[in-house]
Amino acid sequence: LTDLSYSQLYKHEIFRLSHNKKHPSIIMSFAEISKSLSDIERKASKSIKILQKGNDLNYKDAIKLGTKSNSIVSTINKGIKEYGNFNPSDEDAKKLLHQMSTIVDLTETQLTNMVANKGRFESLKVGGLVKKNVQKTEAASKELSNVMIAKAPASTKADAETLEKRREAAFSKATAAFASSTGGEDEALGDDSD
Template sequence: MEKVQANIDALERKLTKANKIAAKGEKMKVGDAIKLGRKSQSMAATINKGMKEYDDTDPTPQESQAMLTQMTRIVELTEEQVNHLIGASGYLKDKLHVGGLVKRNLIKTSEASEALSHLMVSKAPPELKAEGQALAKRRNVAFDKALAVYGNATGGDDLGNDGADDSD
């Protein structure tokens, strides 16, 4: 579980850094949008890595509770980021022309985090499953809101796609 915990800690740290970028809103520059895209790619990779390691564990009820608590914080950070992105959608789509980049990274992160939610709920003890499912629903609502805004967005699709490592 130590490796899993390290990945969840890294995810929370990366999400916090991504939120600082997203909070710039209309003060963002194209470079900031690319950096945010790289953070998103890095977060999806961290989620995928954490899932592989979590799949090989059999968490205790206490470990499951601790993971649920931390995942609640991560969902709160995700909701914050989504709200920043929605608030700056006109600027990101019409002024910076990076709406497609935002959409691509929202989809990637949404898919990875949904897979992680399913895995965590499947390994949770019965008394935590409902809370885990409710948390997954909150996460889905956040991503659905953002994808409703960015669903048809284009532009910037080719930016930040160079596989650059965004380690922190």
């Protein structure tokens, strides 16, 4: 067999295992979930960097934030699927909780910056686009948080619930700030995979 056919066989086996209903968790590992959470951290950090431009934000930046948001939602959804098929040990749960804590820190910073830049977004006529992205990200992050709390061992459940309260409070402020915003909702945005 050539290297290529080994690669194809490996991919086929991964696909078969991941679609095997009797063993849904066979393919999920701590490393895969941790990588998805690291990807969310990286993407949120890049969004914050764009938001820090403040009054220098332009229309292209707003669109880039929208594609980043789509990418974050896709990665969160991937994390939900992975976490749903994984039963963490106490040690793994603590490590994942630490990563989630970093993500909540970044989310708070990101949403605070979005609210601070509301006037700029509205002058660019993309307030509605920001509102839509905040709503989509809020829904996905709530689901990930719910899965994490449901899977948390007793030793980390209270900490996971505290993180959820912080996440919810940050999104509530941003959702309220952009509640009546319009403009840019109909932009057809792709998914910025970077």
